Amino acid sequence: MKKLLLSTSVFISAIILIGASVIFYMDRDQDLNFSRNLPSTLEICGKNIAEKDPQYIALSRWLQANNTEWNSILVSFAPTYVYRGENITINVNPDAVIVNYNVDGEWEQVRRLANTESIFGTCM
Known part of the structure; x- marks a missing residue:
């Protein structure tokens, strides 16, 4: 016993x-710098934005400035304000960004808690 x-x-x-x-x-x-690997075009609210678009530039700058303190996370998040591109989805909430990205056929999900005022919006 x-x-x-x-x-x-x-x-x-x-x-x-x-x-x-x-x-x-x-x-x-x-530490993840997504700004280096953004596709040349992204879709947001049903329209495509390219590298010279102010929204694209703002997102790229935000990702570059916030390239530390990303955490893997397993929970699902409701889509809020979503940028979509080849092998990447960027879901922006008022106080966090959730990135789903494809690495060698495997999808990863990470979250960064931060102020997202410069990249957050509402689709009309």
């Missing part, structure tokens, strides 16, 4: 340790 309790305790401890490791790994800050 003592061996069973000891084995169960070791198993539960291992599960807790593995779970905590995954949580800490996912929650680590990452």
Whole structure:
């Protein structure tokens, strides 16, 4: 009986340790400069914007200025103000940006908490 309790305790401890490791790994800050890899055109509110468009420039500058403190996140977010491009979706909320991007066929999702006033809007 003592061996069973000891084995169960070791198993539960291992599960807790593995779970905590995954949580800490996912929650680590990452430096990601999406401004370098933006596609040449993005779609926002049903219209295409290109590199010389003020909205595109504002987004690129925001991404460049906010290239630290990105965190992987597993939850889904309701689309708010969404820029779409090849292999990237940028969902802008009033206080956060969620980026879904494709790396070698695998989609990743990260979030950056920050002021988004310069890139947030409403589709009409």
